[in-house]
Structure formats: structure tokens, C-alpha cells
Amino acid sequence: MNQSGWKPAAPVKGPGDTGTVTGNRALMLEEPLIFEIDGGETTGVDFADVPQVTARIGALTRSAPIGLPGLSEPEAVRHYTRLSRQNYGIDLGFFPLGSCTMKHNPRLNEKMARLPGFADIHPLQPRETVQGALELINELAFWLIDLTGMHGVAMSPKAGAHGELCGILCIRAALEARGDARSVVLVPESAHGTNPATAAFAGYAVENIPANADGRVDLEALKARLGPDVAALMITNPNTCGLFEPQMKEISDAVHAAGGFVYCDGANFNAIVGKVRPGDLGVDAMHINLHKTFSTPHGGGGPGSGPVVLSEALSPFGPLPYTARTKDGVVHLIEEEQAEEFSNENFGGSMQSFGRMTAFHGQMGMFTRALTYILSHGADGLKQVAEDAVLNANYVLRSCEDVLDAPFAHSGPCMHEAIFSDKGFGGGLTTLDLAKGLIDEGFHPMTMYFPLVVHGAMLVEPTETESKAALDQFIGALRHVAERARAGDESLKSAPAHAPRRRLDETLAARKPIVAWRTPAPDADKISGRNEVGGQ
């Protein structure tokens, strides 16, 4: 139990609650910070004795202590195990975060990524000692190219948004190579929020393209805006309204006719994998979130991995190291030293990489997991992935549309995710209150307030790895909380009541940021370490 002497602030007692000395509630354990448990010179590792040598660090020996806390191994194991119990993960239950596709993370993937032949090799090892790793990258690259109907793939981007940047930089490099300076990137309202940020970061002016009443790109508005200043359209398909863009080919053709490129945000690829190849629809570049479509775990916020598949027109411009299929169908991994030999005849143009995006080869540990997943599912399984993901989403949509406003239910079947809104809630209750109410029902809430085109949006994404029984339980809970919200049940405003923490004050955190622990002053207030940092 909590032995450090640290105590949480006295909880507000409910009826029948006599409180505890430690702040623990049965198996709900309070856990201090490592700095509050610190045993001074305690360490959890043993080393061999240090040989006596003459130091070679000049006058730069550290003089003052760093102030790092140390725990013995048993203390550390308890600290992190207890913290883990305050977390919700996909292994505990259904995680309907839409557009973030939380699905089962097979442990075989973890085991394969930890084979010393993959986990314990250095990015600068001589080529002859890492042949298996290069083969693995090429094999994964081959399937990514194949599944998307594209020509090449840049494996190095470290996350989805990094992949977006990679795609836009490829487009910019391709335009520059033909001496075509363009300044605008068009982004539909139904695109992911990172898209405009990415385009702006790459030096482009960003203009919105409106969605029509069906939640899809307004093709006429797009056509009216296209012109010689438009470098690219950044579209998300299936889009963040959960809908497939049926006019995707027409959209691509219009953009191409105006001399621009089509970037597709591939975050939702799991809904169409094995069913549709974006390359067939005229897409020039698309990132694939390996942690979404191919089940690499997200670890509470990363790492991600965002390979970018490229059309033949963009292939010569990808970052190094870079994977591409030559005319003979073979996929190669190219670094600076091979760039020259892969120029000209193999690419029908010269290799004109825009440079490096990251120090090394990208997220190798994620490639191992993604390939393991692809091979486990195979051609039949991947197709079933898309079908079951779409089936599950439509099942949730149709099972809840009588108690929750579903703004696009009239637009036809949804793809990977069902969208609801807070229309009809009583008592000033919001989507946030419903989400917190779901926590008390034992579920992780859905994505809130996205897409932006829907007021009080809720985006539910039940992936293909959820059973019907799990969905039925969730639907029951969602309907129950929705009915409370419609009835204006005030108690939802203080939810959750049964989580490790009640509702947290996010405004206070932003107004007076405390982002590092400080040794409390003797007269510190009751929350230890509470020293204010930063301005207003």
C-alpha cells in the first residue's frame, strides 16, 4: 500500500464513507510520485566495480547533484504496476475512440518485435549484418504498395502527422522539379485536424472546402476553386464523418486536370483494406497509420508509425531511406549511397529525394509488428477486417439512432465510425457529460467534439476486433446514458463517480501550468509540489 507518507487531499465523503488514512479505496490504490517515495541513494540496479582510470572529460565533471529519485526493484515494480491500474487500455475493454482505431494488439507481434535479430540491431550496422531486417522492410513495403495500389512507399515517417508532412513535401518537391510554384493547399472540412496544420507547416496557404449536407466534399465548390495556384487537395477518405467519398475518382481527376496532386489521409484505411485500392481512385500520396490499421500498440500516446505510399509521379521524390518498386517488380531500400544507381531507367526519371525526415530507418519495431499482423490475417482476413469494422459501426449507428441524434444517418451506411451529436440533450448537458457518464459504466468514451462540422460531435469507432456481445453491452450503456442526458439528469455533470479521479480541472492546469515536480517549500499548501510555473 501507500507507504511513502504522501497523502492525497482529503476526499469529500459520501454517505457511509468513513474515509481511510492512506487514501486507498480497497483495490483502488493511491500512488505518490517517484520523487515523494525517493530513498536518496536507493538504486534498483547493480553494476560491476568501476575500473580505475584517468578521466578524459576535462573540467566538465558534474558538480551539483541532479536530484533524480531512485527506487529499488520491488518498489519500482509496485509503483508502475499501481499506476498501470489507473489506466484504461484496449486489453481492459472496448475503446470506441473514433478516427484513432483502437483494436486488439496481438502479443505475437510483441514477441516478434523482441527477437534479438530485430530488437538488438543498430541502424548504422554494416549492410551485410542486417540483411534480414532489410528484407523485412521490403516485404512490408511490398504489401503496403500492393494493398493500396501505389508505386512506392516512404517508410521513415515516425507517425501519422509526420507521414502527412512527408506526403506534402513529396508534392512540393515534385512541383518544384517541374518549375511549378503553387501556393495553396485545399482541405475539406471533413478532413483530420492535422491536415491543415501540416500544409501550413510546409509553407502553404490553407483554404477550406465546404462539406455538403451529406457530410461529403462539395465537388462543385472544389471544382470552382481549383486553379493554377493549387498544389494539392488533402482529403480524408473514408472521411471523418464516417463516410466514403463516392466521387473520389471525379475529385482526383479534377485536381489532376488542374495540375495539382491528391493527398489522402489514410488514418481510416482499416475500413477499406482489401476492398478498395486508393491508387485506383487517383490518390498520389497516402499515409498509413500502422498503429491503427495494422494493430501496433499505441502505448498511451505513441510511438506511431506513418509510412507514406506514393504514386509513380511522386515516387522519385520520397525521403531517404526510401523503398520503391522497380520495373521488374522488386522492391528496394535505397539510402543516399544507392540513390544514384536507382535513378533514371528504373524510375522513368531521376531520383530526386527531398532529403531525410528522421535520423534513421523509421519505426523498425513497428514494421515487425505490422508485418506479423498482415501475415496472420492474410488476404482473406484483411478483407474480413474491413467488412467487420464497417458492420460493427453500422450496427452501433442503427442501434442508437433513436436515442441519439445521428446527423449523417440519412447519408447511407457509415464506414468505420458512427457519428452522433448532443442535439436533444436537456438541462444544459453536453457531450462531455455523456462521455464522463460512460466512464462510470466501465467504458472508455468515444472521440468528442470531432468532426468539427457537427455540433457536440461524438464519434464511435467499434473496430473489427469487438464481439457482438461487447457491442451489445456498450450499446446498452450508451443508450442508458443518452436517455439520462436527454432527460437532463444533473448528476451527469459530476461524473465520473467511480474512476480513480473525479472530473479533473483542465482549465486550472492550462491557466497555471505545473509541468514538473518541485521540492515543496516548508509552507507549501496541501498539494505537495504545487509551485506555479509559467505566465498567463
Add this chain to the structure above:
Amino acid sequence: MRYLPLSDADRRQMLDVIGAETIDDLFRDVPEKARQSGPIAGLPMHASEMAVERHLTALAAKNVPAGSAPFFLGCGAYKHHVPASVDHLIQRGEFLTAYTPYQPEIAQGTLQVLFEFQTQVAKLTGCEVANASMYDGSTACWEAIGMARRITRRTKALLSDGLHPHYVAVCKTMAKFTGDSLTTSVPTLDAETDLQRLIGEINDETSAVVVQYPDILGRIADLTPLADAAHAKGALLIAVVTEPVALGLIKAPGEMGADIVVGEGQSIGVGLQFGGPYVGLFACREKHIRQMPGRLAGETVDAEGKRGFVLTLSTREQHIRREKATSNICTNSGLCALAFSIHLTLLGEKGLRQLAELNHARAVQVAERLGAIPGVGLVNNSFFNEFTLELPVEARPAVHRMVEQGVLGGVSLGRLYPGAEGLKNGLVVAVTETVTDADIDALEGALKEVVA
């Protein structure tokens, strides 16, 4: 299909609820001609766990893992021992399979870890605040230059010749698109860093001076004069650390006046993994907190007054301001940050100091023995656990010849700087606590042979 729980009976029932005849009815928005018919070209049908394991194991067996040979590679990625409990703890499902902590009430484990991580990184680098991690050291380095641009409203950064060439390459790639101008040069084997040159080049247009510590050749220099010179002209000092274990023994950049300290955290808790996933470290002065990119965990209270943690200051990010965001970063390296934090907690102040001393002592031993080989010269006057040798022969083929003798003997500067004539005989050797006496004997023997 072991990951797909729906039975055919489930599917039929669900289609009935939806009011659809077949699954294809749900894909009716996909134009007929865009639908893929038949199996995915070339991809085999689903495979058993055993079959997949056999295939991946065969691929893994074609590589030479660092732990299976005398191993001396560094240059931005280091082989260290990671305690078994680190990997065990990060594999707990509640950590491994969690998503971004968007619902803080049920993500306190991740959020508290990030808060602890931020504090550890701030202390280690000698800064006041740190973020919840970046993709890796190279992308963090570029983000630091962008942050200096926002703070100083200037666009000209000076890069030290000792900055990792791949980091330079990443920054150059990005600068092409943002309009920043970067001044950089290639190092020489003359043993001294270019701090005097940098001091001379700082002017009223300089946004930041970027210096690696220890640098790509392993050299360590006092950054104080550089910080003073930068500050006198209104520029920032950005220090880049690719081997954070060094900070257990040598002064932190923040102590010497660095405004932003970024780094690669792979060395602590994260395996080599052929280059990723790694964990970018990003720390700075408190007054610049609102210009810092990436995620931040912050302390707050809940409705009962209990301390808790949330993601905070996200208005700087893409979530809200879209095209006005400070960067397009939308994730961190959460699990790697967790591994880093656990390892550093196990080490503690005492363990980190011992680890750093052990690394340095082993490196000094190896440098003395290799430097004594006829024709081989030690370039460095100072170093931590990595140093550069000047060989009497070209280092790149020498590395391959050492492989033939079963030794992974270092990184040739020819690989890092193709075409730089003055560097082609340079070999960067990293020595950590994992190196044994037998490994050192093997390296010495192999090197003698290839330079003979």
C-alpha cells in the same frame, strides 16, 4: 482469423438489425469499378501463429544482433543493458494498449508517468521544464530550431560541425520548406570543436546556435562561452544530447546556459531496434513553455480536491488552431518515454552516476589500447563513452573487414559523410558497460589486422 470474434450467425443478426441484405450493401457508396474483386494479389491466406513465427524468426536469424558479437557502434544509438523489469512493466496491457490520455480520469497512470518523465528530463538536462517526448532526437532538434525562430523572430541558425550529420540532414530538409537558413560545416579530425568559429559568426540575425554535446566525434566542450556569446546577440543556445547517460557524469547543458536542450533518449530504457521507435527529449526554460512543441502533462485537481494530471496547453497544437498550430506534431513516444522513465527510476541518482562512470572508464581503457596500435591515432582530447580514431587506412572498408572477423568495430565517418575526403580514415568507436574484456581483445586484434 483468430483476431476477429464475429461468427457468421452474429453477422447475419447484425445485418438484420441494420436492415441490410448483404455486407456489400454497406459498401454501396464505393463505386463498383473501384471495388477490389477476388483475393489480394499475391498475399497468402491467413497463417497460424506458428507459421508466422517461423517466417519472422528466419528473417531475424539473418541479422547479427549487437548482443551476439563484440559491438562498438554509437553515433546516435547506443547499446546499453536494460533491466528486465523495464520491458516487463511496459508490456502491462494498461500501458501498452492505452491510447492518448484524452480522458484523464481513466488515464492517470499514463499521465502521472509523463509528469514524472518530464521532471526527470528537466533535471537531467539542467532545464526547468520538459515536454512529454517527441518522435526522436533528430526531429526534436528541428523542432527546437523552429521554436527559436518563434521566440527570436529570426530565421538564421548556426549549426556546429559536431552535430550528427543525419540531424543536420533532417533540419536541412525542413528548412527548405520553412525558409529558415542554416549555416553548417563538416567536422575535421583536428580534435577541437568549432566553438570559436561559431562565436565569431553569431550576429543580430542569428536565431539559435545548435551544438551537440558530446558531439559526433565524441568531443566534449564547455558550452558556457557559447551561451554567453549567443545571449549577448539575442540568440538562443540549443544543445543536442544523443547519449543522455553522459549527463550522469558531465555538466548538464542547462547548467552552462543552454536555453533549449533536446536529445535522443534511446540510450536509457529503449532498445536499438534498427533506428526506432526512439524517444525525443525536449527541455527548455520555464519562460518559453508556451512556445514549446509537443504534448505536456500538467498537474491539477479533481472535483474532490485530489491531485491529478491532464494533458495541458494543447491550444498550441493542431487540436484547436489547425492552420495556426505551432507544429503538426500530434503524438509523442509515450511507451518509450515510459521505458526511459522506469529505467531512470531504477538507476536513480546513484545508479546513473555509476553507469556513467563505468561507461567512461571502459571507454578510456579501450581508447588507450587502440590508440597504442601503430599508425592509429586518437583524435579526441576529451570524450565520454565514444571517441574517434584516425586510421592509416580508409575506415569504411576497414569496418567491413572487421565484420569478417566477427567484430562490429564502430561507425566509419565515410558512411556518415560520404565524399568528405578529410574524414574517410575516421572511425567512431563507442564503448558501453556491455563491453567485456574479451570484446576489447577481439576489437584490438581485428583492428590491428585491418590496419597492418
